[in-house]
Amino acid sequence: MPSFLAALLARLLDLIFPDRCAACGSGDGLLCTACRTALRPYPPEPPPPGLDGVAIAWLYDAPVRRAVHALKYRRRRRVAGALGDALAAALPSPPPGDALMPVPLHGGRLAERGFNQSEELARRLAQHWGLPVVSTGLERVRDTGHQAGLDRRARLSNVAGAFVWRAAAPPPARVLLVDDVLTTGATLAACAEALRAAGAHEVRALALARSLAPARRIQAAHQAFIARREPPDDPASARVLQ
Numbered sequence: 001m002p003s004f005l006a007a008l009l010a011r012l013l014d015l016i017f018p019d020r021c022a023a024c025g026s027g028d029g030l031l032c033t034a035c036r037t038a039l040r041p042y043p044p045e046p047p048p049p050g051l052d053g054v055a056i057a058w059l060y061d062a063p064v065r066r067a068v069h070a071l072k073y074r075r076r077r078r079v080a081g082a083l084g085d086a087l088a089a090a091l092p093s094p095p096p097g098d099a100l101m102p103v104p105l106h107g108g109r110l111a112e113r114g115f116n117q118s119e120e121l122a123r124r125l126a127q128h129w130g131l132p133v134v135s136t137g138l139e140r141v142r143d144t145g146h147q148a149g150l151d152r153r154a155r156l157s158n159v160a161g162a163f164v165w166r167a168a169a170p171p172p173a174r175v176l177l178v179d180d181v182l183t184t185g186a187t188l189a190a191c192a193e194a195l196r197a198a199g200a201h202e203v204r205a206l207a208l209a210r211s212l213a214p215a216r217r218i219q220a221a222h223q224a225f226i227a228r229r230e231p232p233d234d235p236a237s238a239r240v241l242q
């Protein structure tokens with residue numbers, strides 16, 4: 001089927017069956033039990049430069065990728081609530097912070113989509129954790145375009161100075177930035193810089209998912225390979241693995 005027809009069909013199905021699973025299309029809720037079970041936890045890692053901490057729930061593969069696409073590109077706004085519920089359930093506790101702050105979209109992008117997916121997520125997380133959402137003050141003053149295909153250095157220069165704090169009062173002392181998908185962390189670092197310049201002391205970030213960096217992908221594949229092998233108490237296989 002041509003891709004535009006497939007996209008049209010998906011939009012139609014979303015209208016007819018608004019509660020079907022955003023990842024697999026089944027009728028068992030916006031994020032069905034099977035898809036929730038299939039979400040793979042993201043391994044803990046140190047925060048990207050410029051941040052005091054980061055919490056990432058899952059690896060960015062199906063089904064989270066499909067759900068995020070439905071939210072952002074097919075504008076299924078309510079999917080953010082389902083993802084927010086799953087994110088709150090996946091984290092043992094919220095990272096320390098005084099307020100949740102969605103990464104702002106540029107005005108043009110916001111007008112095009114009709115909502116900021118990170119703000120929708122932040123609002124659902126706020127209900128779970130009893131934290132305030134601060135969605136004004138931090139502004140994206142420059143449209144940084146699509147950053148896919150840029151490496152971290154290129155992204156850093158692309159987003160440098162793209163965010164400013166524009167409010168009379170300073171930002172909360174401990175900010176928890178909320179983003180949908182973390183890539184290099186350049187956008188979050190630029191937000192953190194603007195927040196610190198305006199008086200924030202600690203800036204942490206929270207994201208649904210992240211793709212594994214190439215080196216980590218190789219390491220994870222290696223670990224999966226080892227896990228599939230015979231148990232290492234068999235001396236022959238232990239030798240092979242060393």
Ligand SMILES: [Zn+2]
Pocket residue numbers: 021022023024025026031032033034035036
């Ligand atoms: Zn599903």
